[in-house]
Amino acid sequence: xxxxxxxxxxxxxxxxxxxxxxxxxxxxxxxxxxxxxxxxxxxxxxxxxxxxxxxxxxxxxxxxxxxxxxxxxxxxxxxxxxxxxxxxxxxxxxxxxxxxxxxxxxxxxxxxxxxxxxxxxxxxxxxxxxxxxxxxxxxxxxxxxxxxxxxxxxxxxxxxxxxxxxxxxxxxxxxxxxxxxxxxxxxxxxxxxxxxxxxxxxxxxxxxxxxxxxxxxxxxxxxxxxxxxxxxxxxxxxxxxxxxxxxxxxxxxxxxxxxxxxxxxxxxxxxxxxxxxxxxxxxxxxxxxxxxxxxxxxxxxxxx
Amino acid sequence: xxxxxxxxxxxxxxxxxxxxxxxxxxxxxxxxxxxxxxxxxxxxxxxxxxxxxxxxxxxxxxxxxxxxxxxxxxxxxxxxxxxxxxxxxxxxxxxxxxxxxxxxxxxxxxxxxxxxxxxxxxxxxxxxxxxxxxxxxxxxxxxxxxxxxxxxxxxxxxxxxxxxxxxxxxxxxxxxxxxxxxxxxxxxxxxxxxxxxxxxxxxxxxxxxxxxxxxxxxxxxxxxxxxxxxxxxxxxxxxxxxxxxxxxxxxxxxxxxxxxxxxxxxxxxxxxxxxxxxxxxxxxxx
Numbered sequence: 001x002x003x004x005x006x007x008x009x010x011x012x013x014x015x016x017x018x019x020x021x022x023x024x025x026x027x028x029x030x031x032x033x034x035x036x037x038x039x040x041x042x043x044x045x046x047x048x049x050x051x052x053x054x055x056x057x058x059x060x061x062x063x064x065x066x067x068x069x070x071x072x073x074x075x076x077x078x079x080x081x082x083x084x085x086x087x088x089x090x091x092x093x094x095x096x097x098x099x100x101x102x103x104x105x106x107x108x109x110x111x112x113x114x115x116x117x118x119x120x121x122x123x124x125x126x127x128x129x130x131x132x133x134x135x136x137x138x139x140x141x142x143x144x145x146x147x148x149x150x151x152x153x154x155x156x157x158x159x160x161x162x163x164x165x166x167x168x169x170x171x172x173x174x175x176x177x178x179x180x181x182x183x184x185x186x187x188x189x190x191x192x193x194x195x196x197x198x199x200x201x202x203x204x205x206x207x208x209x210x211x212x213x214x215x216x217x218x219x220x221x222x223x224x225x226x227x228x229x230x231x232x233x234x235x236x237x238x239x240x241x242x243x244x245x246x247x248x249x250x251x252x253x254x255x256x257x258x259x260x261x262x263x264x265x266x267x268x269x270x271x272x273x274x275x276x277x278x279x280x281x282x283x284x285x286x287x288x289x290x291x292x293x294x295x296x297x298x299x300x301x302x303x304x
Numbered sequence: 305x306x307x308x309x310x311x312x313x314x315x316x317x318x319x320x321x322x323x324x325x326x327x328x329x330x331x332x333x334x335x336x337x338x339x340x341x342x343x344x345x346x347x348x349x350x351x352x353x354x355x356x357x358x359x360x361x362x363x364x365x366x367x368x369x370x371x372x373x374x375x376x377x378x379x380x381x382x383x384x385x386x387x388x389x390x391x392x393x394x395x396x397x398x399x400x401x402x403x404x405x406x407x408x409x410x411x412x413x414x415x416x417x418x419x420x421x422x423x424x425x426x427x428x429x430x431x432x433x434x435x436x437x438x439x440x441x442x443x444x445x446x447x448x449x450x451x452x453x454x455x456x457x458x459x460x461x462x463x464x465x466x467x468x469x470x471x472x473x474x475x476x477x478x479x480x481x482x483x484x485x486x487x488x489x490x491x492x493x494x495x496x497x498x499x500x501x502x503x504x505x506x507x508x509x510x511x512x513x514x515x516x517x518x519x520x521x522x523x524x525x526x527x528x529x530x531x532x533x534x535x536x537x538x539x540x541x542x543x544x545x546x547x548x549x550x551x552x553x554x555x556x557x558x559x560x561x562x563x564x565x566x567x568x569x570x571x572x573x574x575x576x577x578x579x580x581x582x583x584x585x586x587x588x589x590x
Contacts, residue, residue: 055426108328131522133542138343205323234419236525280417
């Protein structure tokens with residue numbers, strides 16, 4: 001290595017002739033002076049620090065304010081455990097539903113041409129623009145006691161609103177577009193060539209999806225599922241309207257946080273909140289990992 | 305690279321070869337109708353029982369008007385703050401190198417991932433009179449928690465990622481050659497930024513702004529804790545809907561819901577319009 005270097009490199013300049021910095025300041029014309037850069041970076045980081053990191057840190061600080069014992073007690077209390085279980089159950093029901101829908105919708109939209117496609121995409125995105133509270137209200141209007149189906153449900157003793165099915169419905173609504181949204185741009189980009197090749201070689205439609213399409217969208221699918229489950233576990237407004245706040249029965253974790261907080265049990269409220277914040281941090285870590293490791297296989301907009 | 309022609313070709317080929325259109329399209333429409341369209345239609349139907357006069361009477365009630373004004377006004381201010389700082393953050397992340405960049409880049413999505421109720425109690429704890437930040441603001445006469453200022457704060461928090469995440473990719477793809485051309489033609493840096501870079505990213509800023517606005521206008525969880533919820537002062541529209549529901553005023557609740565939906569639908573159309581506009585601009589450029 002040392003012998004080769006002498007052949008390849010030009011002889012080093014004597015120290016007195018060596019330039020201070022790089023010979024040519026690359027892109028000096030299209031960048032800002034260092035002090036401007038430093039000010040802008042500081043401003044941006046201060047903004048992020050104050051608005052994002054401080055609230056996050058304060059959740060954990062408040063949760064541990066009265067020590068580990070109160071923290072642990074707030075989490076092993078039966079109502080808290082019931083809330084954690086219900087939250088996981090709701091997510092476990094809502095996410096697969098939207099997963100199947102997302103794949104079906106993305107397949108229909110990206111593999112075929114039809115009229116009204118952009119209207120359909122807008123309708124799929126619609127739940128994002130609807131206030132979560134309104135999302136809860138619409139199910140009350142249908143399944144509530146004074147709703148359309150209310151009397152019939154009463155007669156047959158079926159409970160939807162103020163029970164688990166209503167919570168699942170409201171969660172499905174607010175997480176509706178997540179998976180479809182991640183898949184549509186990616187599958188649109190990929191086109192149909194691979195599927196056509198598989199089909200001409202004699203694979204069945206199902207086989208083509210399973211062995212050709214699915215492997216190429218798996219990371220985007222996982223990404224969508226990740227965002228979907230994070231929102232499903234954290235949803236508050238919509239669930240709050242349809243849950244009825246029955247302790248130990250229809251209280252999800254965010255609702256449990258609210259109840260404890262309104263009863264001035266701040267340590268308990270922040271303890272449960274800290275678990276939710278941990279979920280959020282895990283979500284962010286996984287999300288960053290997916291973007292970093294499999295960015296090429298996510299949609300174009302995710303490539304950083 | 306492949307702009308106009310393939311979609312036409314694909315249309316002709318796809319219809320004959322790829323299977324499953326009926327199944328997937330049928331399921332998509334069925335599920336969409338069941339979960340979204342029919343329930344949404346239901347709320348319109350419920351409010352229509354009031355009649356136009358009744359609807360107008362509910363929606364123009366001073367308390368409802370104040371709540372709508374607060375929800376949409378605070379969301380507007382929050383989105384404006386995010387448009388400025390979000391663009392700044394996106395710029396700094398795309399163009400500069402600094403320590404901890406990847407960490408902060410991941411943290412930007414926190415408002416998406418953190419449950420709104422958690423964000424709400426955290427912000428309240430920070431900005432109340434004895435909180436970490438509030439204790440310094442209070443002596444200055446700035447009360448954040450339990451005032452409309454708190455609502456704006458929560459709206460800013462909740463909408464923060466939208467502008468950053470829409471501007472970032474556009475800024476990354478922006479061609480530096482254009483800036484070099486501007487510089488070599490004698491423009492100073494400020495002129496280049498205002499005349500060359502800003503027009504390129506403006507559609508993205510607008511889209512992010514609208515998304516942040518729409519999200520914050522309907523926001524409930526992170527606001528109710530910090531707002532104080534005083535009628536006419538710091539009561540947001542979604543909370544008013546819940547109050548009406550608790551009073552069994554279903555028609556009134558659905559009227560306010562319809563008013564919010566109408567405003568949101570208007571925003572959705574605006575977003576789509578902006579996206580079409582920005583895509584067209586982008587298409588012309590490449």
